[in-house]
Amino acid sequence: MRLDFSNLRGDIFGGLTTTVVALPLAMAFGVASGVGPIPGLYGAIVVGFFAALFGGTPAQVSGPTGPMTAVMAVVVAEHAHDLSQAFAIVFLGGLFQVAFGFLKIGRFVSYTPFSVVSGFMSGIGVIIILIQTLPFFGIPIASGGPVGAIAEWSRIPENLNSDAVVIASISLAVMVFWPEKLRALAPPPLATLVIGTLLGVFLFDAAPIIANVPTGFPEFQAPFIPMADLPSVVQPALILALMGSIDSLLTSLVADSITHTRHNSDRELIGQGIGNMAAGLIGGLPGAGATMRTVVNVRAGGRTRLSGALHALILLALVLGLGPLAEHIPHAVLAGILLKVGWDIIDWDYLKRLPRTPRDKVVVMFVTLGLTVFVDLITAVAVGLIFASFVTAKWMETEELKGVTAVAIPEEDDDLSTAERNALRRYNGQILVIFLRGRFSYASARELIQRTNAASFGHKTIIYDMTEAAHVDTSAALAIEGFLNAAVENGVDCYVAGLSGTAAETLRALGALDEIPAGHLTATLLDAIAAAGEHLTPSDAPTARQKEQ
Numbered sequence: 001m002r003l004d005f006s007n008l009r010g011d012i013f014g015g016l017t018t019t020v021v022a023l024p025l026a027m028a029f030g031v032a033s034g035v036g037p038i039p040g041l042y043g044a045i046v047v048g049f050f051a052a053l054f055g056g057t058p059a060q061v062s063g064p065t066g067p068m069t070a071v072m073a074v075v076v077a078e079h080a081h082d083l084s085q086a087f088a089i090v091f092l093g094g095l096f097q098v099a100f101g102f103l104k105i106g107r108f109v110s111y112t113p114f115s116v117v118s119g120f121m122s123g124i125g126v127i128i129i130l131i132q133t134l135p136f137f138g139i140p141i142a143s144g145g146p147v148g149a150i151a152e153w154s155r156i157p158e159n160l161n162s163d164a165v166v167i168a169s170i171s172l173a174v175m176v177f178w179p180e181k182l183r184a185l186a187p188p189p190l191a192t193l194v195i196g197t198l199l200g201v202f203l204f205d206a207a208p209i210i211a212n213v214p215t216g217f218p219e220f221q222a223p224f225i226p227m228a229d230l231p232s233v234v235q236p237a238l239i240l241a242l243m244g245s246i247d248s249l250l251t252s253l254v255a256d257s258i259t260h261t262r263h264n265s266d267r268e269l270i271g272q273g274i275g276n277m278a279a280g281l282i283g284g285l286p287g288a289g290a291t292m293r294t295v296v297n298v299r300a301g302g303r304t305r306l307s308g309a310l311h312a313l314i315l316l317a318l319v320l321g322l323g324p325l326a327e328h329i330p331h332a333v334l335a336g337i338l339l340k341v342g343w344d345i346i347d348w349d350y351l352k353r354l355p356r357t358p359r360d361k362v363v364v365m366f367v368t369l370g371l372t373v374f375v376d377l378i379t380a381v382a383v384g385l386i387f388a389s390f391v392t393a394k395w396m397e398t399e400e401l402k403g404v405t406a407v408a409i410p411e412e413d414d415d416l417s418t419a420e421r422n423a424l425r426r427y428n429g430q431i432l433v434i435f436l437r438g439r440f441s442y443a444s445a446r447e448l449i450q451r452t453n454a455a456s457f458g459h460k461t462i463i464y465d466m467t468e469a470a471h472v473d474t475s476a477a478l479a480i481e482g483f484l485n486a487a488v489e490n491g492v493d494c495y496v497a498g499l500s501g502t503a504a505e506t507l508r509a510l511g512a513l514d515e516i517p518a519g520h521l522t523a524t525l526l527d528a529i530a531a532a533g534e535h536l537t538p539s540d541a542p543t544a545r546q547k548e549q
Helices: 008-033 037-054 066-078 083-102 114-136 145-151 153-159 162-177 188-202 227-259 265-282 291-299 305-326 331-345 348-352 359-374 377-401 418-426 442-456 474-489 501-509 525-533 544-548
Strands: 404-407 432-436 438-440 461-465 469-472 493-497
Touching: 008 037, 008 066, 008 114, 008 188, 008 291, 008 305, 008 331, 037 265, 037 305, 066 083, 066 114, 066 145, 066 227, 066 331, 066 377, 083 227, 083 265, 114 145, 114 162, 114 331, 114 348, 114 359, 114 377, 145 153, 145 359, 162 188, 162 331, 188 331, 227 265, 227 291, 227 377, 291 305, 359 377, 377 438, 377 442, 404 442, 418 525, 432 442, 438 442, 438 474, 442 474, 461 474, 461 525, 469 474, 469 501, 474 493, 474 501, 493 525
Parallel strands: 432 461, 438 469, 461 493
Antiparallel strands: 404 432
16 A cells, blocks of 8 residues: 555545535435434545555545445344444455455456346435435335335325425435536535525424434444354345445446546455445444545546545544534435435436347346345345346357358358368268357357257268367367267267367367267368268269279
8 A cells, every 4th residue: 555645736625525525425325224324424434544545446435325325224224123233244244345355356346247237226226215205204214125115105194294395305406406616616415415404403493303413433343243143144244245346346447437547456345345344343334436426536636545535534523523513414405315316326328228228138127126126135136147147148149159050062152261162072962061160158058959960960971170169168068079979879970170279178178079089080171071081982983883884
């Protein structure tokens, strides 16, 4: 870890500007998670500080985010009887992230299909909106997440708090319509927080407020998890780790595109993990790389890890004396802020493209979205990845089988060389050549058997030309072994030509060519035709009857 002071002025301005954005969001996310505003700020401080120092994206600013808050809300609801266990889960999630980094898993996160990422991000946006509908009308957040919130909608007419509705409506309007010219002076979340709080204090004082906010340094919480509870703790910790990793690395890509740099994925996971471990130790909300804060930081001039660390230290200074002021903030203000945040998290750009998006990708997206909202995030991501893998496998099968062609009587427009074409014509259809070009995997293995068996029907001499076979995985290799052995058992004279590279290594390692005589494995297609021709009668040679005459 080495601090870079070459961009000191820009980093100071970036850190100051980002703090203004982070303050109301951290408090709002803290309340939305069920742990309160100050734990939200604690999370912004420690995750922001340690992720900046040890992470792999210098300009990134970290802290509580919508996805992490949605996961934490579920954890808090399940462990409301013992919040120390909830924060132990946060610590364990951070530990998982550090392990991901050391195992160099970071680069694999980028392989997550966009339809899955879009689905769960949009699902998280919907979750935040659904949960905040009750505070918008002055009603406490219901247990049971989005499903619990929907179940409580019937209570809204009789429990509606008109003061809260007015404050929430004005807050949402400020978030949406705050003039662009004023954003440099006060970003929408801060302006909303100030205006909404003033309305609650002086005009609409019947709206529920936060109240009872502690101040000072947080207390240390040892992460103790009884062995009997370990199975129920590992799953949510893994969800936090996965969500935090995906969220952070997606933001890292955004930072890269703006700053024209390249982040270190594995180091970023280590930094985020250390930050979340620290959050778990002091009762703070878990966090991740925050897109909005990162973009604000970069546009304000922040370029190095100093800006993220500075934003955390400024937040710490504010927290030490913020309690009395935060007590008067109405829940409706935070609901207005979060409704806009949830709306922005929904992937509207992808949704606009749905009419032009392949139907299978749309299904993956909506399955992931639905499971995110109505089941849980880990199930949503797991099922989304499985569905996406099926879609990808189908595409791979189609593309890979394009490399399977068969030739018995050559045509002028085939890919054969003149010598190969003439050699085959000499045997007038007695030799079938099946070309296996490109790569073959589990996706095409089953159909590969069907395709080659159908093509080879009725022929007694077959050459499998694998000169252009770039790669063969285990499933495809076993499929190749299957149709080769079947052909041999049926009395077909089989030859394999041009096999080399990794395809040859895989087939030989698995013993897929054991039934093929050594003399039937040739370096080129011409060699194979010549070897096969030793047992055939060329069309230009006299037949037995012609010899007798």
